[in-house]
Amino acid sequence: MQKISVLIVAVLLLFCTWMLLHEEPLPPIKVGVLHSLSGTMAISETPVMQATLLAIEEINAAGGLLGRKVEPVVVDGKSDPSVFAQQAEHLIVDEKVSAVFGVWTSASRKTVKPIFEKYNNLLFYPVQYEGLEQSPNIVYTGAVPNQQIFPAVFWSLKHFGPRVYLVGSDYIFPRVANWLIHKQLPSLSGEVVGERYVPLAGKDMAAVVADIQSLKPDVILNTINGDSNIAFFRALRDSDIEAKDTPVMSFSIGEAELSQLADDAVGDYAAWSYFQSIDNTINKHFIERYQARFGKNKPVSDPMEAAWLGVHLWAKAVRAAQTDDVAIVRQAIKHQSMRAAEDIVSVDHATQHLWKTSRIGKIRSNHQFDILWTSDSPIRPSPYPATVSRSEARVFLNRLYKDWNGHWEAPLSMESGDMNE
Amino acid sequence: MQSKGSFVHSIFGEFIILVTIVLIPVGLMIGYYVFEHVNETIEKQYLQSLESLADEKASTINEYIDQHVKHVEALSKDRFSREAVEAFSKAFHGDGVDSSAYQQVEKIYGEYFKESFDDGDDYDLFLIDVEGNIVYTIQHEADFATSLLTGAYRESGLAEVFNQSLNHLQVGNSTFSYYAPSKEAAAFIAAPMMYQDKVVGVVALQFDTQRFYEVLNNYTGLGETGEVVVGKRMGDHVLITAPLRHDANAAFQRTVALDAVDALPIREGSQGETGADKLVDWRGKEVLAVWQYIPALEWGMVIKIDTQEAFAYWYSLRKSLIVYSILALLLMYIVLFIVTRRVTRPLRRLTKASVDIAAGKDDVQFLKSGGNEVGILSDAFKEMFEQLQSSKEEMQRMLESLAENNRLLDQRVNEQTSHIRAVLDFTTDGIITIDSYGIIERANPAVCNMFSYTENELLGVSFITLMPEKNRAEYNQILKCDENTEGDMNVIRELSGLKKTGGLFPIELRINDMPVGNQHLFLATIRDITERTELEHQQARLMEAINQTQDAILITDADAVIEYVNPAYLMLSGYSENELLGETPRIVQSGEMSVSFYKKMWEKLLSGQVWSGEFINKNKNGELYEVEQSISPIFDISENIMGFTSVQRDITGEKKEREKLEHIQRLESLGVLAGGIAHDFNNLLTAILGNTALAKQKLEHLSPATPLLTNVEQASERAAALCKQMLAYSGKGKFIVEPINLSHLVHEMVNLLEVSIDKNVVMRLDLSEQLLPIEADVAQMQQVIMNLVINASEAIDKHSGTLTIYTGVVDIDEQYIATTYVDSDLKVGRYVSLEVSDTGCGMSKETQKHLFDPFFTTKFTGRGLGMSAILGIIRGHHGGIKVYSELGKGTTFKILFPCTDVLNVESLDKENAIYQEQRQGTILVIDDEETIRATASMMLESFGFTTLTAQDGQMGVQVFREQQDEICAVLLDMTMPNMNGEECFRALRAIDSDVVVILSSGYNQQDATNRFAGKGLAGFIQKPYLPDDLRDIVFKALDQ
Secondary structure (H helix, E strand, C coil): CHHHHHHHHHHHHHHHHHHHHCCCCCCCEEEEEEECCCCCCHHHHHHHHHHHHHHHHHHHHCCCECCECEEEEEEECCCCHHHHHHHHHHHHHHCCCCCEEECCCHHHHHHHHHHHHHCCCCEEECCCCCCCCCCCCEEECCCCHHHHHHHHHHHHHHHHCCEEEEEEECEHHHHHHHHHHHHHHHHHCCEEEEEEEECCCCCCCHHHHHHHHHHCCCEEEEECCCCHHHHHHHHHHHCCCCCCCCCEEECCCCHHHHCCCCCCCCCCEEEECCCCCCCCHHHHHHHHHHHHHHCCCCCCCHHHHHHHHHHHHHHHHHHHHCCCCHHHHHHHHCCCEEECCCCEEEECCCCCEEEECCEEEEECCCCCEEEEEECCCCECCCCCCCCCCHHHHHHHHHHHHHHCCCCCECCCCCCCCCCCC | CCCHHHHHHCHHHHHHHHHHHHHHHHHHHHHHHHHHHHHHHHHHHHHHHHHHHHHHHHHHHHHHHHHHHHHHHHHHHCHHHHHHHHHHHHHHHHCCCCCHHHHHHHHHHHHHHHHHCCCCCEEEEEEEECCCEEEEECCCCCCCCCECCCCCCCCCHHHHHHHHHHHHCCCEECCCEEEHHHCEEECEEEEEEEECCEEEEEEEEEECHHHHHHHHCCCCCCCCCCEEEEEEEECCEEEECCCCCCCCCCCCCCEEECCCCCCHHHHHHHCCCCEEEEEECCCCCEEEEEEEEECCCCEEEEEEEEHHHHCHHHHHHHHHHHHHHHHHHHHHHHHHHHHHHHHHHHHHHHHHHHHHHHCCCCCCCCCCCCCCHHHHHHHHHHHHHHHHHHHHHHHHHHHHHHHHHHHHHHHHHHHHHHHHHHHHHHCCCEEEEECCCCEEEEECHHHHHHHCCCHHHHCCCEHHHHCCHHHHHHHHHHHHHHHHHCCCCEEEEEEEEECCCCCEEEEEEEEEEEEECCEEEEEEEEEECHHHHHHHHHHHHHHHHHHHCCCEEEEEECCCCEEEECHHHHHHHCCCHHHHCCCCHHHHECCCCCHHHHHHHHHHHHCCCCEEEEEEEECCCCCEEEEEEEEEEEECCCCCEEEEEEEEEECHHHHHHHHHHHHHHHHHHHHHHHHHHHHHHHHHHHHHHHHHHHHHHHCCCCCCHHHHHHHHHHHHHHHHHHHHHHHHHHCCCCCCEEEECHHHHHHHHHHHHHHHCCCCEEEEEECCCCCCCEEEEHHHHHHHHHHHHHHHHHHHCCCCEEEEEEEEEEEECHHHHHCCCCCCCCCCEEEEEEEEEECCCCCCHHHHHCCCCCCCCCCCCCCCCHHHHHHHHHHHCCCEEEEEEECCCEEEEEEEEEECCHHHHHHHCHHHCCCCCCCCCEEEEECCCHHHHHHHHHHHHHCCCEEEEECCHHHHHHHHHHCCCCEEEEEEECCCCCCCHHHHHHHHHHHCCCCCEEEEECCCHHHHHHHCCCCCCCEEEECCCCHHHHHHHHHHHHHC
């Protein structure tokens, strides 16, 4: 009898100890990381993916979220919008992720957008883009034209003169950007002296250079993307078009691209919300952590910072919501703001774009920028600028889509050329 | 009440202490845990509701601003507004705002704006032309008609939103800041008015600040202490931008430094962060606060409530809980006290009863029977008490009866004691009691007598005093053993005792362990065994004599059943002791003795007399032996025969020796006689022959006496020859000793021998070419050979037969010597043998017995001196002779002569005296032929080798296995019994695969080596071989 009693007491004590000590580990919060890890975009997207992972690691290092670890599920979009769509669906349906961080090109974004809306999931899109879009299922952490292009155009005209030459890659962003510049210039008494598009990855800059040489614009507004920039700047310098005479204001050249341009772009300008050379403690730590994790001297650029802060904003929303339930997090995200490397960023509750600071930098020879101008405060995001109405925008986009045979970029066979309207 | 100590040790006290120790800490722990948890939960929940409030508040503000954005956007896109601004501008730039033109315009458009103006939310509306002139306001405050680019208010919020709209073509709003025209804080929102892609003007709204503050400072859900704090970061401090609940004048007056220790929420919030926590606010009070950032106003917003208020309900609840808990505890103690007292009361009474019992009281009070466990215990206790009482009386009775018994016992003990004392006094054994230290406690008179002490001298003395020095250690050892074994110890030792006078005498000491009460005593019994020891010594000596004697001794009982035999008898009879004991001496009867012999023996013995005589007995192996025996009857006290003793001496060998000696002596005396006779006879014959020759010379040639004299001469010469034989027999024949080779000698004599033998006898010679020389007289050797050959020929007689002469070398040992006829001079060693064999009639045993007797002959013509002479010659040369003969089969005489030294041979054998290479090492010769072994060994030794020999394959393998390290080569015969050369070779190779084996065989080489093809044979030599052949083969094999 006594033995049985002792046994029962011992079992109960063991049970209590076990109950106290054994905490069922909570399942991790899964998030998707959707970027091109192969194909032409891999070179641009890989650092963005790394910045995303860095933020996730930072959150986990600080104890995770709601007592749970954040588990990234990294998938490859293979630089193909259709693959992006498949992978997005896979992440949401199969992996049951609470949010997805990623996507770069507008083409990819536009193909995945309906999927996120269909499954009511949440995408954090980290790249500056052309605007004219809004979705309750996307948080846009990059700048829209009124936060990048408009201030830059105003600044350029003020500093270099009213005669503007537009050059861009032939896909949606440059087309929309230039369309908006066309709308903006009259109010600023500026004029477009010429406009030309080169195919994505195109290298033939003869026509562009000839234009510039003949038109002699005060400033060139450059929306060329990717490798073509190398050819463009080489061609400019080869034709003795110097930055001091005909400065180029670029909208798609960041620190990552500078390293490929040798010194051809030194003295020219770029507009971003974030430059690696921003001098504040948060940016310093961000760069240190990134480089410690992914490689010394690796450049850090605007989309990377936007990706990184996107993860942190999402984490704040999850904390505020006390759940990773997408529907509730979507509500909570509207009230989030934080001190990011670029300065304070806040989610605009109406558009789910960010209030962002605008900056203009001058390219230095060390692949970095001298920051020449910073907006007084973060600028309210206007995905649909005041210069165009929503219906105008819709018509314009539909026309592009139709012209490109149902794609968001010009087919390669398409001739580049003037697009004066 | 009991004392403190007894309270602690009473069941009641322990129970109360236990409850106190267990319940209070457990209660406190649970209470603490619950309180902490509730605290935490309340805090969390409160913060969450504050967050919701903050979200709501932020949404309200945002919506408020959004409304204005929409309003201003709507105005900016309104065609009427656009026209208005153009019209106002025109009028403004025309005659100014005071002109009638302007008033005209205002009349047209002003009404419209005033109507559409929501004075609930907005304070003022502005139309500004592209040059920055405020061309229209509703309020017409001081800012009206001023330029926002150059005028007094170019730094105002209105100017800021104007520039934003104009430059960036988007809606812009300002945050709240002091605006002089309105004399209060103001915020503006503006939108560009576009026409044909060009900006034609800007429309702006001024928020109704009071209305905004009302919206902001809605404290619903924030209780009495809740507060909304908004602030804007201005460089290194935060400016509070709206009135506070606790400080109505705070707006644009109160600031918080960014590095302040308190007011963290507004500092964080104004820098873009969101959060929630419990901390100290700007008033220094602990609050629950949440904070957010409102981008449109660049404001941080904090919503907070004093912890005191948030937790007020919980605090009061907590207080009540504590009070109730204490009351519950007190109540529990009271109940516990009462219950425990009730439960322990019977126990206390029971305790008192047991104390009474212990004190021996008879009137013990017990509880009423029945009830709970304590009642049952009390009943059991009562029963036990009653049983105890009756047991006590029973015990009393038993004690009395025991006392009586004791008295009787004492009496008996006294009687027994005096009895024992008498026994001790009169016993011849000494009895001593010793204590555990070895001190004598008591000693009986026998001890005193034995050791010549008085009793008083012994008492108190160490027991070892009675022992000589050499025995004391042993005695101590005995006592020690005894102590260790604890009782049941019965040690008997034979030791020496030491008398007081110093004399030693043997004693038997027995020590017993004798525990007496707690004392550990020893009882030593000492017996003087002087006489017994003496007797034992005598007996032992006798026994030893009997065992050692060479004479066989047998003791039987009266029925002649063997009771004892000594070792000599066992040796003699060949039986073991077990086989003999219980048997009668008939076991060794040979049957050689007659029945009457035994009869006479028994008659004599049974009459009590000693019988002596010689017996022929048979041992266990069936061999006869002869003994000289003396049998004596053994008598008991009443003179009855109780057994017999027989002493026997083996005289078998002695008798043989005696016979042999007699024979030799006889032959020697005959030799002496024959020698003497021959000597004298030779002298006489010399005279006879001389005289006869002279007589013949004197006679005429044809004298009839001449033939007679010739007969005399011939008879004399035969007599001379006979004398010569006799001299030889006597061993005194003159001979010149020189080294001779018997083989050579036989060769030289072949012609002579062939004429001496019958024609039907075939003479075969088997003569060793490598025979060692012997030191001998050539003539006598010739005589020996001739005699043997003639005898052999004669033995063959008329039949056809073979006579073989063989020479060789043989190593002989003592066993071999024993079988030779002349053994007196033979030594172990190497001998040259000469054999003469025939296939003749052979000899009977009897003939063989007298073979060498002089004048014994089986021939008609012989004189019986031939063999005697041979024996004489052999003895003269220190040789030996062996005879093998079988009737009808033939006879072989083998004569052995000692070899001469090998060195002498070499010096002698001039032909072989060339230099011979010498080698070292041991060679094993395996051959079943003794002569081959000897000859080969001799040859090999002459090359410098050491040799080992083996007579068959098995032995060869054994020798090789034992001494393989020394053996450098093996000379192996092919054909052998037991294990032939082939098998032996395989066995040797198995032991050492590199063994050097030279095969020797009578087969031809081809045949022999075919059998060993490819098996690693080192060489082959064909029999017979010469030394040079062997040397070449051996050296070659070793050099390979």
